[in-house]
Amino acid sequence: MTKKGILLVNLGTPDSTKVGDVRKYLREFLMDKRVIDIPFLNRWMLVNLIIAPLRAPKSAKEYRLLFDEKGSPLKYYGFEVRDKLREKLSDDFQVELAMRYQNPSIQEGLNSLRDCASIHIIPLFPQYASASTGSVQDKVMEIVKDWQIIPDIKFTSQFFEEELFLETIVDNAKKLMNETIYDHFIFSYHGIPERQIIKGSVDNYCQLGDCCSSITDKNRYCYRAQCFATTELLVKKLGIEKGSYSVTFQSRLGKTPWIQPYTDEALEELAKNGTKKVLAFSPAFISDCLETTIEVGEAYQEDFIEAGGEQWNLVPSLNAEDKWVECLAHIVTK
Secondary structure, three states: OOOEEEEEEEEEOOOOOOHHHHHHHHHHHHOOOOOOOOOHHHHHHHHHHHHHHHHHHHHHHHHHHHOEOOEOHHHHHHHHHHHHHHHHOOOOEEEEEEEEEOOOEHHHHHHHOOOOOEEEEEEOOOOOOHHHHHHHHHHHHHHHOOOOOOOEEEEOOOOOOOHHHHHHHHHHHHHHHOOOOOOEEEEEEEOOEHHHHHHOOHHHOOOOOHHHHOOOOOOOOOHHHHHHHHHHHHHHHHOOOOOOEEEEEEOOOOOOOEOOOEHHHHHHHHHHOOOOEEEEEOOOOOOOOHHHHHHHHHHHHHHHHHOOOOEEEEOOOOOOOHHHHHHHHHHHHO
């Protein structure tokens, strides 16, 4: 029987913490026209002459803090999820893992699934954004357009409303909430430039304000609106009261406006206003990575305590939790 192919795709990670490997990763990542959406020549000069050369040594140091004896958590948890999903699904399915940038590549993953009757692409980003899910879709279509025979291809564009996805986060959060009474909860999502939200707006619906407070037909693919919706689903399950949580955005780059409010500014304001204990969530990420473990878990913790706070904890990522694997199996088979 011809199998159904499943390709799990995460963002990617350098092959090692060597400066050269980090620079290679940054160049591939930042040269993506959906990540830095400016004209090619301007992007090439910005990335290759300024960002990659200057940022690679600093980023390499940060990756050394993240990598352990098994390498990058994003990669080895990815393989663990792949293996668990293979065990959970029937023999009718063939499951592979790929990274949008670096290794294993999407090209390798698709080649492994080329004889399948169909291919289901699952970008491992809970909320849709052009720079993440859209980029994966773009790369897949770029590759398969040259195939003589193109099988049925399906994309999962977002899964932030999936019950098992939410329940896994809730389970991880409750373990910490049972140990500590927190004053405030921060839901920190990866930021993107405001212009990327506006460019994807239907009928100029997006104003980067109250229009993000609910999901409608016109903003169902708005990343910011999906982040707010994710938070509302989680706080309801956790019983967190209005006024005791914030939705913020991290990791901004450059001088152009990114979606707000910014996490670093919000945590300083909380500390100055007397907030002492904060529990942070990173619901845009499914695996430990630089942006969760190092940025939210360590750098923001230092900033919060320096600003007057006392305790800052990060809810662990989904990584290879069994319930998260069940969620993926449900996405595949539903």
